[in-house]
Amino acid sequence: MANKEMIKKAYELAKEQYAALGVDTEAVLNKINEIKISLHCWQTDDVSGTENPDGQLSGGIQATGNYPGKARNITEIMADLEKVMSLLPGKQRVNVHALYGDFSGGAADRDAIEVKHFQGWIDWCKKQGIGMDFNGSFFSHPKADSGFTLSSKDEEVRKFWVEHLKRTREIAAEVGKQLKSPCVLNTWIPDGSKDTPVDRNGMRSQLTKSLDEGFAAEFPKEYMKDAVESKVFGIGAESMTVGSHDYYLGYAIKNNKMICLDNGHFHPTEVVGDKISSCLQFVDEVLLHVTRPVRWDSDHVVTLNEEVQTIASEIVRNDFISRVNVGLDFFDASINRIGAYVVGTRAAQKAFMIAMLEPTSTLVKYEENGQNFERLALLEELKTKPFGAVWDYYCLQEGVPVSEDYIAEIQAYEKEVLSKR
Structure with a gap:
């Protein structure tokens, strides 16, 4: 001890x-608590979710390892998160994916989810005294098997996922309203092509149409804030990703949305820390998904490495704390999952403290x-x-x-x- x-x-x-x-180290000890990191619920159970826990992951998502003790239901997920938070300094938030609803009262497809399926999460957050963020789940579903969701040219499929986007935004707005803290709603889709496509423009036109429809309803920013997330490639989408960084940055600037920067979603030589001040010239806020890519977007547990330090330093040096929303995104099934959370979150917190001590x-x-x-x-x-x-x-x-x-x-x-x- x-x-x-x-x-x-x-x-x-x-x-x-x-x-x-x-x-002034005393000033730093006060300021560090301004950093509230959103803990991703999917580390507790390897992205299995509560909708169909035995289902197969798809959409370029893969969790490797079978370390014993993964959470099997919402009760265990929440218990594990409570344990994690008891080992972390400061206050955190929780980040919930749409496939983590409470469906004990009956199944609901992605285009039919409602606030009632997440009221348990809201009530739990009230008890913990924390805020909550939310994500649409556009993967691990039969209607995503083609590799296309919001960019699909199959109108039935496209409409299904547009409705899912609409539902997630309604839920996020209610989360923020009840918790009195804006809920960040992040939209990421796995859409892309394994081999070289011909009609890239057609796919992106479909995505723009879908996003415009899904984002049509206006919600107060004190309740909900939209973010869109790019990716360079994924498993099964190695040749072209519809939602590239160029695409989403343009969409975010034009439509006043947040751009989500995941430091595993870029080419290995790109530095996400360098992108923050560029993006914040043109958008009000950004969302970060802090992870640790090893050779590619493999979502390893965050460590206190140079890239994470660069991200934290860029935010602190420019007084961007109020304009940056920090979340984690990794899922390691090969080690103790609680340990993964604590190591990863503490590493991110340490990076911010080091930046503040400069x-x-x-x-x-x-x-x-x-x-x-x-x-x-x-x-x-x-x-x-x-x-x-x-x-x-x-x-x-x-x-x-x-x-x-x-x-x-x-x-x-x-x-x-x-x-x-």
């Missing part, structure tokens, strides 16, 4: 070091004066400053496990709960 006195002493020393650089004004001054050596030197020296001491003190203040202490907590939960499933 962590020694509280040692943590406090280490923090006081770190506080002095950062003060010498003009950084003497940005000094660095900008160096940059504007052409003092590039000084800028480089200070950035390098910051890498070895005692950030960990500030992080541990933050966790201590928040009453959650410090440092690696959460490992034992998760091991106990696995023994007492997960192993009995």
